[in-house]
Amino acid sequence: MIAITLLTGRVAPLPGSDKLSGIAKHPVDQPLTLGREGFEGDEQADLRVHGGVEKAVHHYPFDHYAAWRTDLGELPLLDGPGAFGENLSTTGLTEDGVAAGDIFRLGSALLQVSQGRQPCWKLTQRFAVPDMARRVQDTGRTGWYYRVLEAGKVAPGDRIELIDRIAPEWSLRRLWHALYVDRMNLEELRGIATLDVLAEGWRKYAIRRLENGKIEDWTKRLEGGA
Numbered sequence: 001m002i003a004i005t006l007l008t009g010r011v012a013p014l015p016g017s018d019k020l021s022g023i024a025k026h027p028v029d030q031p032l033t034l035g036r037e038g039f040e041g042d043e044q045a046d047l048r049v050h051g052g053v054e055k056a057v058h059h060y061p062f063d064h065y066a067a068w069r070t071d072l073g074e075l076p077l078l079d080g081p082g083a084f085g086e087n088l089s090t091t092g093l094t095e096d097g098v099a100a101g102d103i104f105r106l107g108s109a110l111l112q113v114s115q116g117r118q119p120c121w122k123l124t125q126r127f128a129v130p131d132m133a134r135r136v137q138d139t140g141r142t143g144w145y146y147r148v149l150e151a152g153k154v155a156p157g158d159r160i161e162l163i164d165r166i167a168p169e170w171s172l173r174r175l176w177h178a179l180y181v182d183r184m185n186l187e188e189l190r191g192i193a194t195l196d197v198l199a200e201g202w203r204k205y206a207i208r209r210l211e212n213g214k215i216e217d218w219t220k221r222l223e224g225g226a
Contacts, residue, residue, distance in 0.1 A: 005088070006039075010043050011044070024082065031155035056147055056148045059087070101170070103162070116144050117136075117143040137180060189210050
């Protein structure tokens with residue numbers, strides 16, 4: 001079992017912009033109710049692409065912060081968890097060892113890994129690093145999302161415990177490699193297309209590539225679009 005830092009955030013303008021986001025998360029000091037669409041008091045500005053039942057909780061490994069400090073320098077944002085919009089921060093869990101469908105107990109809630117995190121331009125705006133979203137995508141240091149199988153209470157310092165593995169062979173690292181690196185590996189795409197514990201949005205990428213032989217253009221999402 002691994003102790004968590006629990007974080008939430010309210011919608012506010014992004015630095016140097018009038019565009020709103022809930023990406024700035026801060027540690028909380030009291031137990032929170034976790035429902036099907038996330039923690040009480042946590043907000044997202046654009047519900048078309050953030051939040052919802054398949055992105056109810058965002059987990060980002062604090063393990064990655066040292067690598068980001070090496071890449072970017074000693075940015076104040078990297079002094080503590082919350083820089084990447086995460087609700088849960090831990091050390092000891094990364095994309096290499098976490099798989100789609102993994103089920104975790106946290107407090108009295110039950111969570112299931114639904115998909116990896118897809119970085120967007122708001123990370124670039126938050127960090128004031130011109131290609132930050134693309135860096136996150138290209139490195140695979142993305143974090144991941146949970147769906148909530150059972151609502152409950154979660155407190156700061158609670159321990160997250162893996163209790164079941166549905167598809168352990170489909171690590172988040174493997175999924176990232178198939179979707180972002182070896183992008184037309186037909187065997188991998190067929191596997192993803194039928195991986196029913198994976199969020200439908202991610203399975204659709206694989207299905208579309210298999211059907212039309214084309215790879216999505218994510219430029220708008222990464223560089224300043226909707």
